[in-house]
Amino acid sequence: MAERTWGAITNGATFESLATTLVYFEDSNASLFGRRGKDGGQDARSGDGTRVFQAKHHENGSAAAALRDAKQEAAKIAKYRQPDHARHHQWMNVTHWQLVTNAAFNATDKQKWDTEVAPLFAQQGLTADYYWERENLNALLDKHPEIHRSFFENETRVFLSLPEVKERLQINEPFLRRDRLAPFCGRKNETATIREFLASDKSFLVAHGAGGTGKTRLLVEAGDDIASEGAWHVLWANVESMAATGSWFEAVVP
Numbered sequence: 001m002a003e004r005t006w007g008a009i010t011n012g013a014t015f016e017s018l019a020t021t022l023v024y025f026e027d028s029n030a031s032l033f034g035r036r037g038k039d040g041g042q043d044a045r046s047g048d049g050t051r052v053f054q055a056k057h058h059e060n061g062s063a064a065a066a067l068r069d070a071k072q073e074a075a076k077i078a079k080y081r082q083p084d085h086a087r088h089h090q091w092m093n094v095t096h097w098q099l100v101t102n103a104a105f106n107a108t109d110k111q112k113w114d115t116e117v118a119p120l121f122a123q124q125g126l127t128a129d130y131y132w133e134r135e136n137l138n139a140l141l142d143k144h145p146e147i148h149r150s151f152f153e154n155e156t157r158v159f160l161s162l163p164e165v166k167e168r169l170q171i172n173e174p175f176l177r178r179d180r181l182a183p184f185c186g187r188k189n190e191t192a193t194i195r196e197f198l199a200s201d202k203s204f205l206v207a208h209g210a211g212g213t214g215k216t217r218l219l220v221e222a223g224d225d226i227a228s229e230g231a232w233h234v235l236w237a238n239v240e241s242m243a244a245t246g247s248w249f250e251a252v253v254p
Contacts, residue, residue, distance in 0.1 A: 002142055004152040006061065006102055006134065015057035017161035018151050019100040020044045022137070023053050024233065025144050033228050040087040041077050043100075051096040058103055061134070066103040067112055070128070073097075074120035081124055096127045104134040158242055159235040162224045169220065184221045187214070194222045198232065 009015045020032045020043055029047025044053040056069045077097065080087040105113070113131065121128035132140070141148040150158075190207075197205040207215045220236070227234040 002138075002145070002148055002152075004138070004141065004148060008152055009057065009102060010059075012055075012057040013161065013163040013166075014151070015102055016043055016055040017164055018137075018147070019053065019055035019132070020161065021147055021150075022100075022132075022140050022144065025147065026140070031231070032233050040080055040090050041073055042090060045094070049093045051098055052091075052094050053098050053100055055100045058101065061103050063103040063105050063109040063133070066099065066101040066105075066133070067109065067117060069101075070099050070113075070117045070131075071120060073099075074117070074124070074128075077121075077126070078124055094126065096130070097121050098128070099131040099133075100137070101131070101133050102137070105131075109133075158238050158245070160238070162220055162227055162234055162236060165220055165236045166224070169217065184217060187218050187221075190218055191222045191225070194219075195226070198226070 009018060023030050023044045023046075024032060027047050031045045031047075031049075033042055033044065041054060042052045043055045045051065046053075054073055056066055058065045058069075074097075077091065079085060081091045082088060103109075113128075118128045141152075194205065207219060209215050223234040223236075226232050
């Protein structure tokens with residue numbers, strides 16, 4: 001097993017990107033949603049639509065916190081699965097729920113999962129008999145060393161998830177730096193053009209305009225909406241990194 005420092009994953013957005021990348025490498029037909037806080041309890045869904053993955057990052061790697069989060073998710077999902085809830089359709093064909101956590105489980109934690117967590121999902125007709133905790137993630141990262149290198153060996157990652165990019169937008173804003181992004185308004189015509197491009201057989205769409213007019217924000221927001229529907233896997237490419245290395249294609253599932 002390769003040596004890796006889990007402290008290198010410092011926030012939820014990066015951990016979610018790691019989790020969904022592993023899901024995608026294991027199941028290239030999986031849907032990755034990646035809209036933080038607005039995903040209806042689904043960060044990813046298996047290609048057959050039956051298994052939901054939910055990523056939970058904990059700064060101290062606490063198994064107790066991971067178990068508590070799983071119980072809270074069970075309560076939320078019970079509401080989502082009500083026939084009159086707006087997210088009911090998301091859960092209609094789901095039969096399994098799987099936690100992905102950076103916490104390390106010991107034998108006691110695994111027993112608590114079986115006796116305290118799994119029954120909460122069973123009451124809803126869902127099976128929560130499997131999870132990815134740190135031991136499982138380490139095994140998957142050994143299986144997919146290209147993902148290990150991207151997240152744990154200080155390589156400049158070529159592809160970022162949109163939640164990661166959105167966290168950086170306000171920091172990298174050259175004209176008016178702020179603590180949080182302002183609401184995104186307008187741009188309906190441009191967003192429609194992007195969707196028309198996806199429905200076409202074209203390979204490239206160029207967004208151009210003067211600096212500061214909102215090109216980046218438009219693409220991130222449109223990409224976020226498109227990714228949240230699960231039909232497309234949307235990534236943000238660091239062009240400078242792609243030009244500096246010939247290994248960037250390893251992050252693309254064959």
